[in-house]
Amino acid sequence: MIIKYKNELKKITxxxxxxxxxxxxxxxxxxxxxxxxELDKRIISxxxxxxxxxxxxxISCVEEFKLFIRYQESRDxxxxxxxxxELADKKTIAECLIDSINKIIELVDRExxxxxxxxxxxxxxLECIEKMLGYCYWNVYVEKSxxxx
Numbered sequence: 001m002i003i004k005y006k007n008e009l010k011k012i013t014x015x016x017x018x019x020x021x022x023x024x025x026x027x028x029x030x031x032x033x034x035x036x037x038e039l040d041k042r043i044i045s046x047x048x049x050x051x052x053x054x055x056x057x058x059i060s061c062v063e064e065f066k067l068f069i070r071y072q073e074s075r076d077x078x079x080x081x082x083x084x085x086e087l088a089d090k091k092t093i094a095e096c097l098i099d100s101i102n103k104i105i106e107l108v109d110r111e112x113x114x115x116x117x118x119x120x121x122x123x124x125x126l127e128c129i130e131k132m133l134g135y136c137y138w139n140v141y142v143e144k145s146x147x148x149x
Contacts, residue, residue: 021135022100028139029087044082044083044085044093044140045140046137046140046141048072048082048083049133049136049137049140050137052068052069052072052133053130053133053134053137055068056126056129056130056133059126060122061122061126062101062105062122062125062126062129065101065126065129066098066101069083069094069097069098069101070094070098072094073092073093073094073095083097097136100132101129101132104125104128104129104132105125107128108121108124108125108128109121
């Protein structure tokens with residue numbers, strides 16, 4: 001499906017990259033303010049992103065994925081770590097990720113002419129979310145590597 005609409009998806013991909021960059025900037029600002037030795041216990045790392053990327057294969061719709069992120073957040077809420085850690089605007093990392101997912105949904109919904117049916121539309125949303133998460137994973141890896149130098 002992705003290959004069929006290459007030119008249209010190039011624009012969506014550029015927008016996804018911008019969304020991921022905004023998320024990554026928030027993440028970087030957060031880790032710069034943390035104590036380096038406490039950081040490993042508190043922040044999301046490549047392990048958490050690997051986990052959600054791995055689970056993308058088992059998810060059938062965007063709402064199911066959002067529920068999975070909310071579940072991850074609820075596990076960490078008591079300690080305010082990982083997915084429940086608050087960023088500068090008092091939103092948790094999970095909430096920021098869900099906001100980014102909602103922006104992707106809006107991007108895909110605007111491209112009505114791309115889809116023959118709702119199944120194609122949902123599949124494209126999931127593929128775009130997976131792409132954004134890949135960018136975020138890469139950024140978390142780079143930021144964490146820079147901290148360990």
